[in-house]
Amino acid sequence: xxxxxxxxxxxxxxxxxxxAYLSDPASIVTNVFRESRPRTSLFFQNDLTKTPDVVDxxxxxxxxxxxxxxxxDEMICAKPFTLNTSDLEIKRVRLDLExxxxxxxxxxxxxxxxxxxxxxxxxxxxxxxxxxxxxxKVTESDFANYKSSQEEKLxxxxxxxxxxxxxxxxxxxxxxxxxxxINELQQLQSNRPNVEAVAAQRQLEIHRDQLxxxxxxxxxxxxxxxQALQGEVKIRELENQLAKHEDELLIxxxxxxxxDTVPELxxxxxxxxxxxxxxxxxxxxxxKLEEEFEGLQKKLARSEERxxxxxxxDIDNEEMxxxxxxxxxxxxxxxxxxxxxxxxxxxxxxxxxxxxxEQGELSSRLRRSENQLLEFQTKYQTTQEKLNSTxxxxxxxxxxxxxxxxxxxLTTKEKEGYKRxxxxxxxxxxxxxxxxxxxxxxxxxxxxxxxKRHCETLETxxxxxxxxxxxxxxxxxxxQSGDTMSMIEIPNVSKTSDLDVxxxxxxxxxxxxxxxxxxxxxxxxxxxxxxxxxxxxNYDPTxxxxxxxxxxxxxxxxxxxxQDLEALRSENEKLxxxxxxxxxxxxxxxxxxxxxxxxxxxxxxxxxxxxxMKAQVRKEELRNRxxxxxxxxxxxxxxxxxCQLLGYKIDITGNSQYRLTSVYSESVHxxxxxxxxxxGDIQLMDTEFSQTVQDLIxxxxxxxxxxxxxxxxxxxxxxxxxxxxxx
Amino acid sequence: MVLLLFSDYGINSxxxxxxxxxxxxxxxxxxxxxxxxxxxxxxxxxxxxxxxxQIREWLMNMTVQKLVVVVxxxxxxxxxxxxxxxxxxxxxxxxxxxxxxxxxxxxxGIKSVIRQITASVTFLPLLETACSFDILVYTDKDLDVPxxxxxxxxxxxxxxxEVRLRSFTTTIxxxxxxxxxxxxx
Numbered sequence: 001x002x003x004x005x006x007x008x009x010x011x012x013x014x015x016x017x018x019x020a021y022l023s024d025p026a027s028i029v030t031n032v033f034r035e036s037r038p039r040t041s042l043f044f045q046n047d048l049t050k051t052p053d054v055v056d057x058x059x060x061x062x063x064x065x066x067x068x069x070x071x072x073d074e075m076i077c078a079k080p081f082t083l084n085t086s087d088l089e090i091k092r093v094r095l096d097l098e099x100x101x102x103x104x105x106x107x108x109x110x111x112x113x114x115x116x117x118x119x120x121x122x123x124x125x126x127x128x129x130x131x132x133x134x135x136x137k138v139t140e141s142d143f144a145n146y147k148s149s150q151e152e153k154l155x156x157x158x159x160x161x162x163x164x165x166x167x168x169x170x171x172x173x174x175x176x177x178x179x180x181x182i183n184e185l186q187q188l189q190s191n192r193p194n195v196e197a198v199a200a201q202r203q204l205e206i207h208r209d210q211l212x213x214x215x216x217x218x219x220x221x222x223x224x225x226x227q228a229l230q231g232e233v234k235i236r237e238l239e240n241q242l243a244k245h246e247d248e249l250l251i252x253x254x255x256x257x258x259x260d261t262v263p264e265l266x267x268x269x270x271x272x273x274x275x276x277x278x279x280x281x282x283x284x285x286x287x288k289l290e291e292e293f294e295g296l297q298k299k300l301a302r303s304e305e306r307x308x309x310x311x312x313x314d315i316d317n318e319e320m321x322x323x324x325x326x327x328x329x330x331x332x333x334x335x336x337x338x339x340x341x342x343x344x345x346x347x348x349x350x351x352x353x354x355x356x357x358e359q360g361e362l363s364s365r366l367r368r369s370e371n372q373l374l375e376f377q378t379k380y381q382t383t384q385e386k387l388n389s390t391x392x393x394x395x396x397x398x399x400x401x402x403x404x405x406x407x408x409x410l411t412t413k414e415k416e417g418y419k420r421x422x423x424x425x426x427x428x429x430x431x432x433x434x435x436x437x438x439x440x441x442x443x444x445x446x447x448x449x450x451x452k453r454h455c456e457t458l459e460t461x462x463x464x465x466x467x468x469x470x471x472x473x474x475x476x477x478x479x480q481s482g483d484t485m486s487m488i489e490i491p492n493v494s495k496t497s498d499l500d501v502x503x504x505x506x507x508x509x510x511x512x513x514x515x516x517x518x519x520x521x522x523x524x525x526x527x528x529x530x531x532x533x534x535x536x537x538n539y540d541p542t543x544x545x546x547x548x549x550x551x552x553x554x555x556x557x558x559x560x561x562x563q564d565l566e567a568l569r570s571e572n573e574k575l576x577x578x579x580x581x582x583x584x585x586x587x588x589x590x591x592x593x594x595x596x597x598x599x600x601x602x603x604x605x606x607x608x609x610x611x612x613m614k615a616q617v618r619k620e621e622l623r624n625r626x627x628x629x630x631x632x633x634x635x636x637x638x639x640x641x642x643c644q645l646l647g648y649k650i651d652i653t654g655n656s657q658y659r660l661t662s663v664y665s666e667s668v669h670x671x672x673x674x675x676x677x678x679x680g681d682i683q684l685m686d687t688e689f690s691q692t693v694q695d696l697i698x699x700x701x702x703x704x705x706x707x708x709x710x711x712x713x714x715x716x717x718x719x720x721x722x723x724x725x726x727x
Numbered sequence: 728m729v730l731l732l733f734s735d736y737g738i739n740s741x742x743x744x745x746x747x748x749x750x751x752x753x754x755x756x757x758x759x760x761x762x763x764x765x766x767x768x769x770x771x772x773x774x775x776x777x778x779x780x781q782i783r784e785w786l787m788n789m790t791v792q793k794l795v796v797v798v799x800x801x802x803x804x805x806x807x808x809x810x811x812x813x814x815x816x817x818x819x820x821x822x823x824x825x826x827x828x829x830x831x832x833x834x835x836g837i838k839s840v841i842r843q844i845t846a847s848v849t850f851l852p853l854l855e856t857a858c859s860f861d862i863l864v865y866t867d868k869d870l871d872v873p874x875x876x877x878x879x880x881x882x883x884x885x886x887x888x889e890v891r892l893r894s895f896t897t898t899i900x901x902x903x904x905x906x907x908x909x910x911x912x
Contacts, residue, residue, distance in 0.1 A: 549781075
């Protein structure tokens with residue numbers, strides 16, 4: 001509560017100070033202006049003081065110019081406006097401060113509530129701590145008492161035990177002594193009367209009773225021992241609880257120390273809040289003062305500009321005034337001078353326009369002359385080129401003329417030579433020979449003239465061709481920028497044939513280009529196919545092979561899967577057997593179901609056995625069939641080979657009888673029959689054919705006793721007959 | 728050799744990325760500036776070591792052409808993916824030739840290939856069924872193989888899509904990597 005009142009008083013004090021501060025606006029404005037705007041304040045003060053003297057001329061100035069008076073009035077009116085704005089700002093500041101005060105109050109209320117909650121918690125914790133301490137003390141005292149009592153009991157129990165043990169020992173000793181005595185007595189005094197025996201028996205019984213008592217006491221001792229053990233266990237448990245309580249005590253002490261530091265922290269927090277609030281207020285005031293400073297700076301700049309404009313206007317005004325004075329001095333000619341001035345101005349404008357027109361004309365003329373210049377330059381260049389070309393032609397012509405002149409000289413020399421020869425011939429030769437010589441000379445002259453004419457024609461043709469070549473060269477030079485070969489004129493001599501050849505070549509080129517494109521596309525496609533196959537893993541089996549580790553994880557997984565499948569199938573069959581048995585028993589209790597199922601699986605049902613047997617039979621039949629087929633095949637092959645090699649076809653007629661038919665026999669009925677006896681001997685049976693070969697039988701079987709020799713002799717005989725017949 | 732180490736890491740990363748073995752059976756190893764995953768399954772390690780020791784011998788003789796890791800479905804025995812590494816041996820190289828390429832460049836090349844194998848998970852289809860793998864080696868036709876190795880088919884992927892990955896060189900060998908996977912309709 002004290003903190004709250006302190007806070008409230010601080011807030012109220014701040015409010016009063018703010019109100020006092022805001023209640024004196026003039027002082028604020030003057031202070032602000034004095035501190036930051038010395039010039040403007042002076043200016044304003046000067047303006048305010050000087051208004052009655054300076055107003056009239058200034059008003060005239062403003063009448064002439066028109067706008068500065070209004071600015072001045074505005075400037076004069078601006079001062080109360082600024083005061084009003086400062087009042088508004090002060091009000092705004094006040095509202096802001098009030099809002100902040102409310103916010104702070106709310107925060108303070110929240111903090112106070114938190115503080116009360118923490119205090120309550122602290123009290124609760126302290127109370128708990130005290131109660132726990134009391135409980136601890138009580139438990140400790142109880143524990144100590146119980147411990148002491150248990151220890152005493154233990155001690156008593158131990159003492160009684162020792163006593164009883166001693167008593168037991170003594171009694172056992174006594175009993176043994178007495179037994180010995182009894183035995184001695186019995187031995188020594190076997191004839192004594194029964195009274196002593198009875199007394200001894202009584203003593204025995206007494207001792208037995210004592211023994212019983214001892215045993216009961218021993219049992220009680222053992223009970224006490226158990227109780228002592230239980231007491232010890234309880235003592236241990238209580239010690240553990242004690243340790244836990246001590247730990248809790250430490251924790252509560254630590255919490256208490258922390259809680260003691262809470263009020264100090266709260267005081268620090270309050271101090272920091274107050275400082276923060278003061279700083280916030282100062283910051284806001286500072287921001288506001290800065291804004292006012294900037295606004296006033298701008299106002300100062302504007303006013304300075306206006307002052308500058310005013311000064312310029314003053315200067316202009318003075319100039320105008322001087323002009324006016326001069327005009328006044330001039331007197332009545334003001335209007336005339338004005339008209340003349342106007343005339344002069346109009347004349348000047350007209351001259352200015354004329355000059356502009358002339359300027360435009362001159363510029364157009366300039367452009368035209370420039371264009372003409374460019375044209376003349378191009379013409380000059382072309383003419384120079386033509387000149388050069390004509391000069392070259394002239395030079396060439398001159399060279400040609402020189403060559404022709406040389407040729408002429410040569411021909412004239414030849415002519416003179418021939419003439420001399422002719423003259424010499426004429427001089428040497430007689431009248432008879434003169435005619436053929438003259439004729440010869442005339443022929444030679446004719447030849448020479450024909451040669452001359454031929455030369456002239458050749459020269460004219462040469463000139464024409466040279467002219468054509470020059471024309472072509474000129475055209476080539478003109479069309480060098482981009483004309484095709486077709487624009488160049490082929491010489492007239494081989495024009496048509498070359499065109500055809502060129503057209504053919506062009507067609508060939510086009511065809512080859514299309515072929516090339518096709519082959520390129522095919523090549524690209526094939527490369528793509530090859531790349532794809534390479535990526536897929538294709539390979540050349542003639543050069544490479546693929547190997548892998550046989551015990552690889554995929555193979556192992558496959559094996560494992562097959563094993564799992566086998567296990568599942570067997571399990572499935574077992575489960576089906578169980579279901580069948582259970583269904584057959586119709587819900588009755590079945591003993592040893594698993595054994596029955598196993599028996600059933602080992603001894604499957606007759607239907608199933610029959611099916612299995614049938615399947616086996618089929619397999620065996622198939623196997624037999626295949627074996628028979630294979631046997632037949634091999635036996636047939638063997639028989640054929642034997643027949644080809646040995647020359648006899650052997651057939652088994654039955655009962656160990658064999659019929660041999662030779663390859664070279666003349667008819668099918670020419671065969672020999674042999675029989676194998678039980679001893680293994682082979683004997684020849686009588687047949688029609690055997691009668692025809694009786695001599696061979698006598699030689700080889702009767703005398704030599706060799707069947708192979710006999711058979712080979714028969715074969716040779718038949719072979720001889722066959723060849724004789726054929727030959 | 729660098730190539731064998733790359734093969735070991737490459738096979739292990741393929742097995743991890745494609746989920747053929749459970750991720751908890753892999754342990755992390757730092758090499759090539761990357762965190763590489765290597766299997767701790769003893770049987771798998773033994774198998775890979777056997778394969779790599781044999782490949783080392785064949786590489787020395789320059790008879791290895793390709794190394795292929797094939798991923799097959801256990802249930803249907805169908806080939807789902809095929810990771811192929813083409814190995815080109817420069818047969819003019821002898822034991823005395825010096826390397827023109829620095830070790831750093833070689834490691835960078837290997838690093839980029841292993842990264843690309845890891846990144847290929849983004850476009851490869853999910854392996855929904857349980858799968859197993861096999862390692863195939865393309866060798867010369869006349870090579871004698873030990874008894875524990877046998878001939879196998881190429882294990883092509885039916886209806887496949889192919890992607891070529893980066894390659895790297897060690898001046899003795901040039902390795903091109905590519906993956907073929909089954910198209911998902």
